[in-house]
Amino acid sequence: MEQTVFLKLRHRIQVYPNATVFIRDIAQMVTVDDALMCRLKDIPLYTVQKRDRNIVIIDVMHVMKAIVRHFPNVDVQTVGPSQTIVEVVYEKKRLSFLYFALVWLLLFVGSALAVMNFHEDVSMQQVQQRLYRIITGEKEAKPLWFQIPYSLGLGIGMILFFNHFFRKRINEEPSPLEVEMFQYQQSLDQYVIMHENKEAMRRIEDD
Amino acid sequence: MISHFLTIFVGFSGGLAVGAGFVAFLTVLGVIPRITQLTKTMKLIAAYEWGVILGAICGGWVSLRDPLLFLTPYVLIPLGLFSGVFVGMLAAALTEVLNVFPILAKRMGVSDQIVVLLMAVVFGKVVGSLFHWLYFVDH
Known part of the structure; x- marks a missing residue:
């Protein structure tokens, strides 16, 4: 049976260098099936690399692709912004x-x-x-x-x-x-x- | 006779241009909306408009006619304070239009210290102005 998941991307998140971004980091979701939700949340999306520097943009289509790959018969309804800005926070230099x-x-x-x-x-x-x-x-x-x-x-x-x-x-x-x-x-x-x-x-x- | 009409016409059009320019300047800087927002008196905005217009007319009249009022110099204290606040608000509005603080704070990475940077400018203006009137003009 096809299940509907409502998904809303956050506008901006902060991560540490080399962190892996999971769906739970960048999106809020609503669905009836709690077990499915838990599994959805743990889908990895992207691992931050050195060459990304400060900003990575994760598009909603990328999230959809990841979900469809893992759960082909889930119906995803997106709400809100169509991308998340991932800000890579390096060790902050103390301003002298x-x-x-x-x-x-x-x-x-x-x-x-x-x-x-x-x-x-x-x-x-x-x-x-x-x-x-x-x-x-x-x-x-x-x-x-x-x-x-x-x-x-x-x-x-x-x-x-x-x-x-x-x-x-x-x-x-x-x-x-x-x-x-x-x-x-x-x-x-x-x-x-x-x-x-x-x-x-x-x-x-x-x- | 013709020259009189010409003078009236030139004077009137000059006044029109200056008045429109003055109002446009105030509007662009948004000082009056800011005051109504601070005092929560949006309904009285028409009265404020008249205040500006009458002020401009009085200022124009006084500077052109040179009347002598023979009042005490203490009248100058509120006048000075009010004109200072007005110029200060214009200056603040101008830095805001030019986007100085957001860019500076962002570049320096001190978004949380922006008030301290703002205070540098405020104190700079007050001290610079006092220095100018108390010391600089004599030298």
């Missing part, structure tokens, strides 16, 4: 504190200089002097009553925009930065799905 501090300083000094150049570029000093004169009626070369709150506001505005008060968040919603990170990751995933998957594209020369 010095390196991080250097990048931090780079950003710090860079943005300080950028904001100074911006002020000069838009002649902000002159605008502030005029504003001071308009409001108080007096001349003032350094309108610090305006400039110091302005400088602090600059930082507050950036933090507000990114919704972070250091570690504490102002509300539950993801900040634009987190959304941006997510979208960037999605674009990268989309790219590797197309480019690392041999089944995704077919050119004229390779037949």
Whole structure:
């Protein structure tokens, strides 16, 4: 009798180098027969090799092929994404504190200089002097009553925009930065799905 | 007479272009949607639009007419703070559009430390600005 198995691939999994990927690693399955399910789960799909480097794409057709080979009369219904991104996690290099501090300083000094150049570029000093004169009626070369709150506001505005008060968040919603990170990751995933998957594209020369 | 009409026409079209450009700039950076999202006041977005428009008109009027108001200088404190927050949000929105942080954090492998990197930029802006006004302008 033919049995129906519902199969949904995970979007992204992480494995160690030289690991063998089994169906249980990359897919969720639903079927009535528990014994069959256990045997299905232990079907090996792929062994990670050195030349794969960081990313391997396992296509749903590859999973189907493996299932059909072992269990010819199982009816597989797939749901969800049609490939899984397998990320090979090598020993993580600890980022040295010095390196991080250097990048931090780079950003710090860079943005300080950028904001100074911006002020000069838009002649902000002159605008502030005029504003001071308009409001108080007096001349003032350094309108610090305006400039110091302005400088602090600059930082507050950036933090507000990114919704972070250091570690504490102002509300539950993801900040634009987190959304941006997510979208960037999605674009990268989309790219590797197309480019690392041999089944995704077919050119004229390779037949 | 003709030259008057011509001046009016040129002035009006120039204002139209600058106003449209200003609104387009704000829209691209998405600062106002961000504020409504933070304060949960999406319904009031029309009022915020009017705030921007009236602000631009007042700014234009004041900078062209040079009135003198004879108020205390303490009025400048909230004005300075507000304009600082506004410029800060613009700057933050600009770095976000340019995708600086995601790429940097990804390349360096410090996705969990991204807030610390962000703080580098925030402190850099505040310190740079204070340095500029307190020291740099005198030299």
